[in-house]
Amino acid sequence: MNFTTKIPIAKSNAPIDYSSRIVSLGSCFAENMGEKFDFFKFQNTTNPFGIIFNPISIETIIERAINLNYFTEDDLFFHNELWHCYEVHSDLSRENKEDFLLNLNQILKETNQQLTSATHIIITYGTSWVYKLKSSGTIVANCHKVPQNQFDKEILSVEEIEKCLQNTLDLIQKINQNCNVIFTISPVRHLKDGFVENQRSKAHLITAVQKIINYPLSIIHYFPSFEIQMDELRDYRFYAQDMLHPNSVAIDYIWERFCESTIVEEATSIMQEVASIQKGIAHRPFHPQSISHTNFLQNLSEKAAQLKVRFPFMNF
Structure with a gap:
């Protein structure tokens, strides 16, 4: 007897292995998956510019990185004792x-290199709702606790x-024609937008991606x-506890489903x-000072060294 409806997921025709170079971008759920890649020591970079929820802002930062459009002082503003960038x-x-400016442009340069060499780019979209700065009409990735009356809130159409x-x-494709792009929608519920509004937001994202x-x-x-969070x-x-974010059990389960469909079986061992x-x-x-623990650490160090010989990028 089955107590859940399991979603069929086709095997990827370009699966991830330990030679893959992965860039993960997007919402906080991208961070959850990025932590899994990091734990298992894949070659992965997650959100170099931090969590970004909406499609426009993700496109904006990718465009800036790919075209090496460096940040200038005009892109920065001072608020609550810190310098920010929208x-x-x-x-x-x-x-x-x-x-701040030096750090942003260093990250920009590194992100350009990572996107150029990536075999897989995973983009997780969180919401269709965006905030536009009233003074310029620009959609921002983060409001940085600037008063809400400085923004107009809108939902992007499909x-x-x-x-x-x-x-x-x-x-x-402009810089990396052979890269595989994996789109996914974050299972995190954005109920601060409203119950109906959250459903509209996810529906717009799903429809556009499909x-x-x-x-x-290809x-x-x-x-x-x-869909896994909602149905399985x-x-x-x-x-x-907030009843909005998947808990560790859910994240582990979604990761398992991801491995089944998107990571080669040979990587399992x-x-x-x-x-x-x-x-x-x-x-x-x-x-910690016992002989048995000293032997345990020695054995652990030898195992890590053997793996590093096979995979020089692995650091423990």
Whole structure:
């Protein structure tokens, strides 16, 4: 007897392995998946400019990185004792303007290199709702706690999102024609927008993405993160205490479904080796000075060294 409706997910025709170079961009759920890639020691970069939720802002930062359109002082503003940029997350904000600008442009340069060499770019869209700065009409990635009366809130139409996604694909293909792009919709519920408004937002994203993946481009793939949370995990026990974000059990389950469809089976044994080492590193012994623990650490170090010979990019 089945107690859930399991979503069929086709195997990727361009699966990820340990030679893959991955760039993950988008909402906080992109961070959840990025942490999994990092734990298993894949070659992964997650949100170099911080969490970004809406399609327009993701396109904007990709365009800036690909065209190496460096940030200038005109892109910065001072608020609440920090320098900010409307295109990036508040985590990057700094007290010193020169340091902030230098850091942004260093990240920009690195992101250009990462996008150029990536084999897979995973983009997780969170919402269709956007905030426009009244003074310029510019859609921002983050409001940085600037008073809400400085912004107009709008929902992007399906057509606007579809055009945005196509522009994003065109930009990526401009510098990396062989890269595979995986679109997914975040399962996080944005109830601050309202219950009906959240459903509208997700529906616009899903409709636009489905239109795009029907284009005759083999590089586009779709992974149903949102659908798995809504249908396979249809219960509040799979949510965190805020009842909005997937909890660790849900994230682990969605990751398992991702592995089944998008990571080559041959990588499984390597992932198990990495997990064994990671768990060993995280272990906190009762008697750290004991001979048995010293031997345990020595064995762990040897396993890590053997993996690093095979995969020089792995660091534990």
